[in-house]
Amino acid sequence: MAICTVYTSHSLNSTCSIPTPTKTYLGFNQKQVIFFTTSKRSNRRGSSYSTEISCAAEKTVVIGLAADSGCGKSTFMRRLTSVFGGAAEPPKGGNPDSNTLISDTTTVICLDDYHSLDRTGRKVNKVTALDPKANDFDLMYEQVKALKEGIAVQKPIYNHVSGLLDPPELIKPPKILVIEGLHPMYDARVRELLDFSIYLDISNEVKFAWKIQRDMAERGHSLESIKASIEARKPDFDAYIDPQKQYADAVIEVLPTTLIPDDNEGKVLRVRLIMKEGVKYFNPVYLFDEGSTISWIPCGRKLTCSYPGIKFNYGPDAYYDNEVSVLEMDGQFDRLDELIYVESHLSNISTKFYGEVTQQMLKHADFPGSNNGTGLFQTIVGLKIRDLYEQLIASRTGAPLEASKVK
Amino acid sequence: VRTMVAPDSLSEKVSQSIEEAKETCADDPVSGECAAAWDEVEEVSAAANDARRKKKEADSDPLEVYCKDNPETDECRTYDD
Secondary structure: OEEEEEEEOOOOOOOOOOOOOOOOOOOOOOEEEEEEEOOOHHHOOOOOOOOOOOOOOOOOEEEEEEOOOOOOHHHHHHHHHHHOOOOOEOOOOOOOOOOOEEOOOEEEEEHHHHEOOOHHHHHHHOOOOOOHHHEOHHHHHHHHHHHHOOOOEEEEEEEOOOOEEEEEEEEOOOOEEEEEEOOOOOOHHHHHHOOEEEEEEEOHHHHHHHHHHHHOOOOOOOHHHHHHHHHHHHHHHHHHHHHHHHHOOEEEEEEEOOOOOOOOOOOOEEEEEEEEOOOOOOOOOEEOOOOOOEEEOOOOOOOOOOOOOEEEEEEEEEEOOEEEEEEEEEEEOOOHHHHHHHHOOEEOOOOOOOOHHHHHHHHOOOOOOOOEHHHHHHHHHHHHHHHHHHHHHHHHHHOOOOOOOOO | OOOOOOHHHHHHHHHHHHHHHHHHHHHOOOOHHHHHHHHHHHHHHHHHHHHHHHHHHHHOOHHHHHHHHOOOOOOOOOOOO
16 A cells, blocks of 8 residues: 655646645645555655646746756855745755755755666666666656646655665655756756756866865875866766757856966856757847847956956857857956946846846855856846746746646 | 764765775776776765865854854844844
């Protein structure tokens, strides 16, 4: 006998007439149904997705974020959840090594939890975590689909400390679900479920510099071991992770600066925000004039910058056969004046008030990347996602019977 | 108070897996075995860094740490209005 718990979330504007509690202790509007069944199917790992919901419930918006490990996914996640308000915390009272983060609106799940092979299993089978063979895409698809349809799931936990698969945790359907990890856009079925997708593309030089900063203090690590680790993972990275960027709606590319000749410290960065054109509810950001090609150095009489200064580029481009707009920032901010000055010249940034980008950046001045293009573009992408979410919800409540699809 | 695996034991694990990876790759530097070994190094390094960051965040402001446990004391009381 199995016990299934089904949660469905309702929008206040939905067509069904079930009274929605304004606030439960978990912050979800939910109806709880408990039923008992002897069917074998319900023993399938962690999902009760065959349940149907008979009314036009508010659907979860699903965002995919792809990046290699140690490339700033967690910083991006913290910036993103901050845009929606409220701090993101691990689930209370559960597994202390859970990878999930939950805030009022957003739930972030780490796709490492869908590893089909644990650390020992990968060693035995001689595969890396980057290899699709080490991941269970069927379960990933089933559970993301269930969450999108408003059904809670029992998601496994991959424990990064022990390298083992821990007992599952209950994930309830949030307003916004972010799936972050190595393969959010690898499986075509999962890709179809995404309302928006982002790829963090860190160049090899910068990856090396960041990992030196991260690992050099660690006993046993040396320049050689860091290099060897990057080199050994590279074939799988190039084969399975990197190709996903062609599907992303936004790519944040991080490259070494061109303002300082032969810089390899990885402190000054050239960051490019590549935005796909023609994505519904997503209007790319532009500088001064939409569609033109512009190079802008904000430093001058109105703004004093220290060495090496700041340089912006904006223009249309092609990226994997897609039409895109690219906004690029090279250099770093020293003071707040520079940021507000830059913000005032950007358009389509989906802010709710003048200075919101600057305010968000200031709120997290201690996060890595707050003084360069990584923090700026991550914040802007966060605002664009909020905008996309609001438009999607508005369109659904306006036409509740019409199945919404972004792409 | 949340308990956490001491970063020390993770540090141990990092250096241990580096040694293992070096050994594994000595025989065949382009095998799947070698890649898996270095992938483990990456995973435990990331976990160690994560633990370090969490610990640093938790210890960053001694007053905040104290006030979490003692919100009623003079130095911790805050009123919204």
